[in-house]
Amino acid sequence: MSSETHKTHLNASHAKQWLQKQLHKVGDIEERELKNQEDHALLLYFKSMCDPVVVNEDLINRFYELNSLKIYEEFIRSFPSTIEPAEESELMRNMLRGCVVVFIQDRVLLFDAVLINAGDIQPASTENVIQGPDDSFTENIEVNLNLIRHRYQTANLKSEFMTVGKISQTRIIILYDVTKADESVLEELRKRLSELKSDIVQSASEIERHTMHPQLRLFPTLMLTERPDRTVMNISQGKVAVLVDSTGYAILLPAIFNDFFTAMDDKIQLPPIGWFLKGIRYIALFVTVLMPSLYVAFTSYNPEILKMQITLLIAGSRATVPYPSFFEVIFMLLAMEFLTEASVRLPKAIGQTACVVGGLILGTAATEAGLVSNIMIILVAAVAVTNFVIPINMMSSGIRVTKYIFILLATFFGLVGIVLGVVATIMYLTSLRSFGKPYLKMFAVEWSNKGDQQSG
Template identity: 55%
Template sequence: MSEQPHKNVVSLEGVKGELSAFADLVDNTLVSPSGQANLLYIKSVTDAQKISRTIITPFYEMEDMSAYRDYIITYPGSEEGTTVERALELLLSGYAGLAIQSRVYFFDALLSENSSVSQTTTESVTQGPSDGFTENLAINLNLVRRRYQSPQLKMESMLIGNISRTKVAILYDESRVNHEVLAELREKLGTLKVDILQAAGELEKYISSDKLRLIPKTIVTERPDRVVFNLAEGKVALLTDTTGFAIVLPCIFNDFFIAMDDKINLPFVGRFLKLLRIIGVAMTLWLPALYVALTSYNPEIIRIQITLLIAGSRATVPYPSFVEVLIMLLMMEFLTEASIRLPRAVGPTATTVGGLILGQAATEAGLVGNIMIILVAAVAISNFLIPLNMMSFSIRVLKYYFVLAAIVLGLVGIVICFVGFTMYLCSQRSFGQPYFRLFLLDDVMKGQRKGKGGKG
């Protein structure tokens, strides 16, 4: 095959310069009595056993370098490199580069980890990919790189934990990332002093700058497609060995209400579902507090028919409305926690039966009203609408602050609590980025321009 002159004629040295920030880039030199060859590949997307069996072993067994070159050329799936752009595309898609006698050939060695990848368990979707991260960092890198085949996707690695020595990978798109965010993250990880690191949630807690947090400021996800989507938006992903979750940062309040189904559905359907989740958060926070305020402090605000209906349902309840609310909310928390901790075979059945029995028995005994049962069920269902568990857990706890405010000051307390919570959200930052805004893309592009100007 004759090589045509071209200003971008490929050489492994030129390709290595483009991939200098790839921590999983492998560069080996093969030397035998018959000659020398240079081998270059990305470890996370290539099959090391296939490379050893079909490239390295024949190299040492064949005594003629020309015969070895002919073997590589005629092997199915191999091709000769022509330009740097084509070489980068092949390497990122799972090929191994081999330089022999001033010629570069690329050998198909794609690693497929489908057999060891399981489906997601905490972030379910109705459409789209269902594979999730595993406890193996190499497999997780493979899942990301197969979806994000860009030479701009860089990876840095470091060890965290004096005892555990856990490997952590930092992934980012160099052309899109905010370099100020990246510098702050490197500084926090470089100064982190811990003995044991076993989970992404632990790392998320360590890199947070706030000692007292009401809501999460980074996304912890088990979905590779969510990580890829956020990388394309200029964010940074942290993959931790021994855990099946990744951390995405910086993030804003809006990010926690985006499900991956929204990217697949029609635009108006995605917006409607997102609106439902926001309404669900509002119901979770306000419904119990409004029930207490309207029954104990301001019953004149609602219509007289509803007032009489609530009064009739509470005719046999022997304690104030806030006690009724707290009892039922705590019972719902017990059932939710039990459904998580029980074995999967009996968990859903036990909690469903327990909820039905408790609700019916409490109503017949006159300990709670019928409306209270409906309200608690609505609060529990609306809380489950949030796609990401960390935000869901935070909202579960925050609703008690609104209930306490309603117990003390009624509707005025709810308004004060709402204003305070909104001011808190507006004052928060996620790695320097405004937390309570709709979109982060403007800040990403500003950071990108600063990074190119040498300020990142």
Template identity: 50%
Template sequence: MSEQPQKHAASLEWITEKLDNIADLEDKRLLAPAGDARLVFIKSITDSVKISHGIIAPFYEMEDNEAYKDYIRTYPGSEEATTGERALELLLSGYAAVAILDQLYFFDVLHAENSAVSETITESVTQGPSDGFTENLAINLNMVRRRYQSSQLKMESMLIGNLSRTKMAILYDESRVNYDVLAEVKEKLQTLRVDILQATGELEKYLSSDKLRIFPKTIVTERPDRVVFNLSEGKVALMMDTTGYAIVLPSIFNDFFTAMDDKIQFPFVGRFLKFLRVIGVAMTLWLPALYVAFTSYNPEIIRVQIALLVAGSRATVPYPSFVEVLIMLIMMEFLTEASIRLPRAIGPTATTVGGLILGQAATQAGLVGNIMIILVSAVAISNFLIPLNMMSFSVRVLKYFFVIAAAFLGLVGVVSCLVGLMIYLCSQRSFGQPYFRLFFMDNISFRKFKKGGGTDG
């Protein structure tokens, strides 16, 4: 409901009350012999140079408040708000509020970070924004607030690390957030005892109480638009200084298969792309294990022609299929790690040439079969369909459990491992949220719990 107090000083009180729990809100009192004024602005999205030169310096240079009031009224970019909601909207969009002589004016002092912002590296999209977080917390907050101009977006700050004293920001929408999750996050951060904290990956590890977990339960992302979308879903975002990534929690299994340009595509196309990623995960986990099971234990399940084809390709291979699969998978892991660690100028070329030479030489030498080369290539490609690296790494490791189960028990081992995986996923919780919920459906909001308990349906 709109409120417009009679006195503009009271209007500023109303604004600051609405913007409670915003750590980057600045409320300054300007005092001079000729009079006084009050200045309110959000530090992370405003330009301190513009504020200093355009607002503060002229105040101390003017003879009286009337002259300063005339200066402000005629200054380009100044605006008067007629309602409390309009005043709040201006402040959240990068304006500074100046209250003088019972009048309230707004200066456009928006600070748009462009030169220091680079494109995303690990989460590329075909459409949509391409800017990514930097290692400067103020710039990262700027990018989030420019996209989420709501008074409900709150930010609390703290320092973590006995030696590093790393700045930390907790962002959430107070009208949508689950306060049980927020309280749990704050408790874990306040009780965290660590000397040096330099990366969000380290913080994500400390936040989890399950030391033997296989899958990630928080999203580590470099995309501001992903953070903004999840904030609107009622989740909590953690941002650190000195690192270009943010943590989003709680996160469920389905979240890791959503790319940000899925929201831009037509609904049917977006769901089809997500389905492809799920198929890619299934191929990564099952193809090597099924190859071992069908080759060594259960060849009668597949067609005779395919069984003969596989047997012919393995005629010169001197060891069991289990060893053949392990050799090729480990070589593929070597190539993947080399492509990450090598300099960008030579990394893609070196790994591509190395993969071609190794594959052709191993086949000609009779160490592996031709079908094995095709299978490992398909596994490597399908693993990279996952948009978020943390889930991709987990799947890379998990496929070896399936291969080992297939080597000992054949197809029964693969099915047993799959059932065990489903049971494990269904038993997991991410900050109280069911981890395996709504696997084939779009995310639903976590904005169920209001302050003080209760739901809004």
């Protein structure tokens, strides 16, 4: 066996003390002490990484059945995957992989009991990727912790368990890399969670809503994600993840504005392609926010800015429209919002078909009846498509509301109102903070090891 080839062995008491020091503030560590008359053994393992059936059947039950430490040790060594580590780093590395550390007298053994939850994992539904892993979180918090630890195998990943909700008693886990996370962010998070007074907590969205400051805002300052790979990437950048039982989403904090425009494909593509894709998303942001308001401003207030041919084209298209451009834009955008909500609420079997047919009939009939212009149909389609380019749905919803504010500004003040709205929006984003970190820190240095640089 491989364990017999080692010339030196770890001292059991020293190894135990070293492990307890390394695993400080790790909430999912399990320590089982086995006693049978004069015999004594100790098991140390990660609950989220080890199969409880294997641990109970092959380690705990066998200890009481064999009635001899010598026979028990020989039984454990009989497994091909059992090893006797020669150094402490090997001990920790195998624990993080899913091994149980077995202390028998002065011996330290590693028993392979890795837990694999492949059957419970479903593909991601709201954050799709073209390349890369396609698994997502489940509604079981233990499975979610297992998915993260399989990807982030270091003792620096700490886990703190808490309970929120007076009636629901919902379990949550705070995950962070102790060498990279900002302690001030952790303290603020613990404080806000302890002040959460809700009786029932059933989803990560409720915790996100109650812990974000200020609560009346248009843009999210925390991120919800269903992807373990995005969670691991953010933890490696010094951020904090919060897992919530009975929900398939994790909360990532602090979150900056740029995070909501980053897709996981950007990390897999070649750098120039990743930059191009992110640039496309920012262009889509300006199109979906400003295009309807610019249409109102150029049509009703400042037609002289456009070329004569474009001005005449718009005027000819609107010749049969009996009301101002403001009502035309609001009517079509609200119709688009109705179709979007219907596609979400209807059963999947008929939702897409009903919305496509409804959109075609509505657009064609409104144009032929002279209620809206042909250019307005093109504009609404462009706004709808560019709004869905934003990868994170939380930000996409905030952008959907923001464009109506710009339409109102364009209606009352024209192009000047749009310019003032852009300035006010930038000032508003600059004033926002996510757990004390500046929200509009656009270019975070992701390869730095300093947590305060990453968590902004």
